[in-house]
Amino acid sequence: MPRCSVCGKVFPEGQGIVIRFGDEDLVFHKRTCAVKFLRELIPLLGQDCSDAVKSALEIFSKAIEERKKEKRIPGTAGS
Numbered sequence: 001m002p003r004c005s006v007c008g009k010v011f012p013e014g015q016g017i018v019i020r021f022g023d024e025d026l027v028f029h030k031r032t033c034a035v036k037f038l039r040e041l042i043p044l045l046g047q048d049c050s051d052a053v054k055s056a057l058e059i060f061s062k063a064i065e066e067r068k069k070e071k072r073i074p075g076t077a078g079s
Contacts, residue, residue, distance in 0.1 A: 006033035 001010045002018065004027060011029040019026040028034040045053075 002027045002029075004029035004033050006037050 001013060002016060002025075003010050004016070006028060009029045016030065017026075017028040017034050026037065028037065042053075
């Protein structure tokens, strides 16, 4: 059974969040633990990873824009 990397809670296989990073598994039993981990991790990354953060934000921004385009009803004015 996996053990949360943040709080140490053991939880059933197939639940929680597991992120493979290199040869490490980042394991979180719920999203609050994943967020807590991210809040600790991001300041430690510093400027070295700013390009990667910007790239990830761009990917999500483009996906949001694509979903907005798909939801528009033909024949209506878009804003």
